[in-house]
Amino acid sequence: MLPDKTNRGPYMTETTVTRADLSEAVYQEVGLSRNDSAALVETVLNEIVEALTRGQTVKISSFGSFSVRQKGKRVGRNPKTGEEVPILPRKVLVFRASHVLKNKINRALGKSGGRASSAAPAPAAAEPKA
Secondary structure, three states: OOOOOOOOOOOOOOOOOOHHHHHHHHHHHHOOOHHHHHHHHHHHHHHHHHHHHOOOOEEEOOOEEEEEEEEOOEEEEOOOOOOEEEEOOEEEEEEEEOHHHHHHHHHHOOOOOOOOOOOOOOOOOOOOOO
16 A cells, blocks of 8 residues: 555645655565565556557556547647647647546545435425325
């Protein structure tokens, strides 16, 4: 388990999980040496990077998918001057979280994981008088 670096509650915080934190978690959970744990984390991250640079999608079950998407040329606007500025085509990294990850995050934040509304049920219709 990754260390909790803050006591700010379960909501988003200003802390960041680093490579060192991931290596320490592998060391604690798996029992490899610290050097082997760090090497394992580096190997996994490098494999993800290499796959993305080859244009492949990286899917990690119950976590999400990383992919590279091509964005076309478009016209943007300078917010201060209102001047139109061309935005050149580029590739962007996209992460799409799995439903499993989304549900875990929502449960951790105290929200409903499903689509059902948490509002009180509607009152029953009055029965007609005979």
